Amino acid sequence: MLVIQDLYKQFGSLVAVNEFNLRVETGETVVLMGPSGCGKSTAIRTINRLIEPDRGSIMLNDSNIIAMEPDELRQARKRIGFVFQHFNLIGRLSALENVMLGLVMSGVERKNAESRAADSLCKVGLDNHLDHKPDQLSGGQQQRVGIARALAYEPELMLWDEPTASLDPILVREVLVVMEELARFRSSTMIVVTHELPFALRVADRIVLMDHGRIVEEGKPSQVFVSPISDIGKRYKELIEYQMNTSAQSLSGKP
Numbered sequence: 613m614l615v616i617q618d619l620y621k622q623f624g625s626l627v628a629v630n631e632f633n634l635r636v637e638t639g640e641t642v643v644l645m646g647p648s649g650c651g652k653s654t655a656i657r658t659i660n661r662l663i664e665p666d667r668g669s670i671m672l673n674d675s676n677i678i679a680m681e682p683d684e685l686r687q688a689r690k691r692i693g694f695v696f697q698h699f700n701l702i703g704r705l706s707a708l709e710n711v712m713l714g715l716v717m718s719g720v721e722r723k724n725a726e727s728r729a730a731d732s733l734c735k736v737g738l739d740n741h742l743d744h745k746p747d748q749l750s751g752g753q754q755q756r757v758g759i760a761r762a763l764a765y766e767p768e769l770m771l772w773d774e775p776t777a778s779l780d781p782i783l784v785r786e787v788l789v790v791m792e793e794l795a796r797f798r799s800s801t802m803i804v805v806t807h808e809l810p811f812a813l814r815v816a817d818r819i820v821l822m823d824h825g826r827i828v829e830e831g832k833p834s835q836v837f838v839s840p841i842s843d844i845g846k847r848y849k850e851l852i853e854y855q856m857n858t859s860a861q862s863l864s865g866k867p
């Protein structure tokens with residue numbers, strides 16, 4: 613279980629995250645949404661201290677992330693997978709080697725690292741692409757290598773920061789399908805920052821909406837997007853209705 617209390621982060625005079633309190637149960641998938649600049653990425657990046665919060669408490673299964681010294685934090689980060697918008701693969705290494713690299717560097721014996729990397733690539737449907745270099749893979753496949761790299765540690769917690777944001781819309785689906793599978797098997801707890809509404813509707817156990825650094829509403833998708841109480845929630849509801857109506861009209865041939 614992850615328990616975040618009173619998280620606060622300021623950049624200069626700008627308060628990016630304020631009074632952020634969140635409890636995520638083991639195996640739960642939480643989707644964090646809100647307008648651009650509302651603090652989603654900052655909030656998710658403080659969880660593994662890629663960004664140091666100014667104050668607050670973050671407990672992951674009884675480990676106090678905030679109190680950790682650098683060595684302990686390095687160990688803890690192996691239990692927290694992070695998937696970024698940009699895949700940051702190493703161009704001269706194959707998919708398998710990209711996934712193995714972190715494992716080998718963290719002391720896993722080479723043969724064991726190779727089999728763990730191959731297993732992770734299999735989980736994201738890339739078992740036939742182990743030897744491919746990044747420039748021989750599509751953007752969606754490269755992001756799936758990025759996901760496999762995080763999965764290789766069998767993390768307790770997976771953090772996703774707009775994993776489809778830099779992908780061609782046609783390639784987005786294959787990454788969302790992999791994420792949906794992972795969420796369905798509940799192999800790890802997931803917090804996902806995304807603007808992908810259909811994914812949020814289908815996969816989230818809970819939607820958390822942020823505005824101006826604060827959580828303004830949370831609940832099941834059927835609650836937040838059907839009977840919202842916040843202004844942001846009401847705007848998402850209008851957007852969903854608009855998208856559903858325009859799709860239905862287009863399919864029926866009406867203007």
Ligand SMILES: Nc1ncnc2c1ncn2[C@@H]1O[C@H](COP(=O)(O)OP(=O)(O)OP(=O)(O)O)[C@@H](O)[C@H]1O
Pocket residue numbers: 623626628646647648649650651652653654655
């Ligand atoms: N390193 C930084 N230095 C200064 N300001 C920052 C920094 N990182 C983020 N900010 C500011 O903090 C606020 C929150 O940014 P953040 O990236 O967390 O928002 P977001 O909700 O993830 O946005 P988006 O959906 O566009 O990615 C924004 O106003 C942003 O400009």
